Amino acid sequence: MERRVIPTERSVEAKLVPTGDPVTIPNGTFVTLTQTLGGSYTVIFNGNMARIDGADADALGFEPDVLTFPVPEDGKIDPAQVSQALMSVFDPEIPVNIVDLGLVYERSIGDGGVVSLVMTLTAPGCGMGPVLVDDVKSRVGQVPNVREVLVELVFDPPWSRDMMSEEAQLELGLF
Numbered sequence: 001m002e003r004r005v006i007p008t009e010r011s012v013e014a015k016l017v018p019t020g021d022p023v024t025i026p027n028g029t030f031v032t033l034t035q036t037l038g039g040s041y042t043v044i045f046n047g048n049m050a051r052i053d054g055a056d057a058d059a060l061g062f063e064p065d066v067l068t069f070p071v072p073e074d075g076k077i078d079p080a081q082v083s084q085a086l087m088s089v090f091d092p093e094i095p096v097n098i099v100d101l102g103l104v105y106e107r108s109i110g111d112g113g114v115v116s117l118v119m120t121l122t123a124p125g126c127g128m129g130p131v132l133v134d135d136v137k138s139r140v141g142q143v144p145n146v147r148e149v150l151v152e153l154v155f156d157p158p159w160s161r162d163m164m165s166e167e168a169q170l171e172l173g174l175f
Contacts, residue, residue, distance in 0.1 A: 005032050012059035014050035017042065017093075018127030020134055023050060031060075038090035038097060039065040040135065049093075051131055053138070071144040077109045078143070085139040086117075091128060096171055098132065102163025105154065113147030115140050124155045 011027045025031065025045050035042035039054030041062075054065030067088060069081045086104055087097045098104055098119065106118040117136065121129055137149045161174055 003032055003034050005030050006060060007031075008059050009061055010059045012052055012056045014043070014045065014052045015131055015134065017049035017051055017131055018129075020130030023048075025050065025052075025059075033060065035090070035093075035095065036062075037095055038088040038135075039067065039139070040090070042093075051135075067139060067142045069142070069144050075145060077113060077115065077145045079107075079109060081143045082107060082109065082115055082140055082146075085143050086136065088139050089132065089135045091122070091132065093128075094122075094172070096164070096168040098136070100165040100168035100171075102159065102165070102168075103132075113145050114150060115143070115146055115148070116150045116152070118152045118154055120154055120159045122159050124158070129153055 008025055008027055008029045008031060012025050014023050014025050015021065016023050029045065032044040033041060034044060041052040041057065041060055043050050043052060052060065057064045067085060072078050083099070087099045089098045090096065091098065091101065094101065103121065104117060104119045108116045110116060121132070133151045133153060136151055140146060140149045161169065
């Protein structure tokens with residue numbers, strides 16, 4: 001995507017990257033749009049990178065992007081829907097979803113609507129942890145019958161680009 005400068009059409013809540021701290025971007029503020037993937041928007045605001053949720057896309061002049069899933073008749077959590085939700089989470093700086101990046105090590109569905117995930121970051125010093133964990137909790141939390149999302153962030157085993165899918169490696173020119 002080519003970067004472009006656009007004005008906000010209303011005040012909007014965002015999260016600063018990489019800390020995840022909340023910030024309000026006022027109505028009429030010009031932001032630089034740098035990425036629109038996975039139902040979220042990465043912008044530059046006052047010299048800082050910030051993340052705007054897809055549900056607030058109208059603040060940037062776009063149609064809101066909200067995950068919707070059919071409700072399973074059996075009242076259980078559909079593992080395919082959890083996978084779909086995870087694949088809608090993108091690193092704000094890399095145009096590949098976290099599943100294809102190989103950041104999700106384990107996922108399990110427990111009793112009482114609990115989804116537990118073990119994931120990592122591309123580097124132990126990567127400051128994206130809070131933003132990605134919040135995105136994962138938000139997206140997976142939209143799956144029907146999910147009541148709680150638990151995310152454990154680990155660095156063992158360390159991530160390597162060999163963990164990426166072939167598609168991700170092709171997308172990033174690494175294959």
